[in-house]
Amino acid sequence: MTTASGIRGLIPLNDGGRFVWAVGGLSLLAFFALFMLESSLAALPFFAFVGTALYGWVRHQSATALGLSLVTTLVTVTTFGLIIFFLVEEAWPALEYEGLGLLLDQDAGWTFSQTGPSSFTLLPMIYGTVAVTVVATLVAAPLGVAGALFISEIAPNWAREIVKPGIEIMAGIPSVVYGFIGFVVLNQYMYDHMGLVGFGNFFIVGVVVGLMSLPTVVSVSEDAIASVPDEMKDGALAMGTTDWQTMKSVTVPAAFSGVSAAVLLGIGRAIGETMAATIMLSHVKDIPNPITDVFRNGETLTSVIAFEYGNAGTLHLDALFASGVVLFVTVMVLSVGSQLIERRMDQKLGGDR
């Protein structure tokens, strides 16, 4: 445990501090174990921990503060671990039951039976999520990057003071409100004027979800564009280029990895977006033919969970958790990808600082 000794090296722990650490640590471990076992006795060690922390705070504040900050850090990591564990644990029976067919079988349908055999596949939902995400990306990526360029490079001060908080507030509009507008206004409009067969379609959900992930793309790529050192831009401007030429050939290429990380994060947001799809789609589990027909109704990985968790039997629920696993894994791959890209960008731009 190199970290522990490194931490211990920071502060000379006296006997009292060591006592607080030992009792606090043990009671926390006991609490965690009992809580996992669903025992109501878990409250006992929890109170013991709180008591120890209070005592330590009064008598050995430095040691206790360090200990508590370490505990909070560990709790953060543990939470993430627990999310992964419970997601996979609950999804496991469904994964075992259908195997890879869960992701690939076209004809498995979505039937769950307490007595007879069940047969289900996530393929239609994966299609739905892909369709929505593609449309959303086509909306959010170009508009978002252009918006970031405007804020960080083009806008005069007064305009920036308006647009930047505006984008931030846009991120605050709850998805259920977007969904309600889409359900009441957009679905109706498209039904009235576009000759659709029913209410709701992937295209309009994609547009709405794209608007929702727009703020993420704008603010993250704005950070990337703003982090390009002024020296690089000044060099280009000193050669007599216009501002736009500098942006096109220096700023955006230098910030390219950061901008693509922003787009990846935006895609991740779009994939995980739940309420708009749940409210606006009518939950048919079909893959349209031809598959380019995004004006059809359907289901996404997120909407199936929100719509069906309430009256799902055991295996059905496990299948919904499997849908959550697919979502989680996809979003994590995007998130890690964008982090790697950002790190590369930091190294590239940090080199000449």
Add this chain to the structure above:
Amino acid sequence: MSTDTRNPLVRAESSALERVAGGVLAVSVLVFALSWATTFEWLRMGDHVAGLPMVDWFGVANLLMGGALVTVGLASWVGLVDTSPSDEAGFVPGIIFGAMGLATGFFVVADWLDAGALAGLGAGVLVGIAAVAATVVPREDLGSTLVPGSGALLFGGLIAFDVLTVDWWFAPTWWSMRFVGYWAIPIGTSLVALLTVWSAGKARSGFGTAGRQTGAFALIGLNAFGMLSILTLVIAYVVSKGLPMLLEGASLAGGTLSLGPLSLPWVQLPFVTNATGSIFVDVPGVMPAVMGTIWLVVGAILLAVPLGVGAAVFLTEYAERGRLTAVVEIATNGLWSTPSIVYGLFGFAFLLPRFADGGSNILSGQLVLGFMLLPLVLITAREAMLAVPDAQRDASAALGVSKWETIRSVVLPSAAPGIVTGVILGVGRIAGETAPILLTIRASNFPRSSPGVIEGFRFVGSPPFVTNDALLQGASALPLQLYTTIQAGQSPRPSEFSFSEFGWGVALVLLLVVLGFYAIGIASRIYFRRKIRS
């Protein structure tokens, strides 16, 4: 000598070209706005403006924009006006116009004229190549005006000669929808207007490098304006739709405020203060949902702020960069990007069985939202602490105080403004979340009473010694109330209030709460920044 003194950098008065192209630019921005106003049905396609039906005005607008563009391009080409065009318009416009030509040719021949995919592809390729050639081959002034100009003329001509009418429709084979003139004409016009904005912007600065900058900046500026318009539209629409419900039965001094024996006239707002599903009130309200949201937010803050700030202290002040910090960073980013519905599943599988035997309960909702808030708090707290200059820490350490005392009396106070604004903005985000609480706290669609959390605490003789029935029961919250209303498909009082009346009312209250948090957060950030600068 005398001919070479005209330097465009110091030219004071605007030339004829600048005035004409500037005029076209302004007109095309206006047409862009008007065509969206028509799509949104503020302006009706059937309306008559100055004796001419709306649809004919769209024809006129397209013909005008197209004619102006072609004229400006030709005038510059023959040297009537003074411009400095490059040799060609460039690759990117060529590719974009080519793609548009390909799509148009394919669409018209293959689907509209029903000549089959192969003929369509042939036609598309021909039109595409022609568009690319017209863009890339001639000098820039022609290359960047001819294609958009002739496209606008064609589109305007089709409308003017009644080929495209309001009732015109066409059903493509690859999408199960119809292009109908009713919306296709305004949306097509808005696309033409976008191209015109770009092209006229270029012309206004005399093409060349300056022209490219103006064209690009005009489009990017329009994009920013468009985003703000969407935001304004969404808010204005919810407000206009929800206000009647919110003000139903409201009066400025109709209610009473009792302070002990005193009872004062007070604002009455039944939609906010009444219960939702109760039969004893005139106006069904959202009080249970408001209280639910308040308790969720309080619980989430109580969980996330100590955890997030503590972990940020550990990461920035105590830990060396190493394996542990790397793991924490992965976990933080993971928590940040985990979809909200996955948080809901986590609460459903992990928390519900541990608190209320698998039933919905507020406590689980609080914890789940707290876990969602945690990475937001951690990230902003960390940034705020990293922004505290090391010189301040060193100065404190030089006084001989311990590391913790430095953190407590130097680092945390300096970082507090940043942490507070981060928490407020994070709270704004989780207050609007639906998916996680849908799976953890949902009870009845229209609750009859608010959760009585404060009076719900009871001490009992066996572990866990403290219980709270209110916290262990399901409840509603503002975003959840909107969703359950949508799912129920009706208001709690269907005979008096329609589904959408009640829904918009809930949406408005939710929007006010969430945007209130954002407004406070952004305002306090601006305030603290100004204070630091001065």
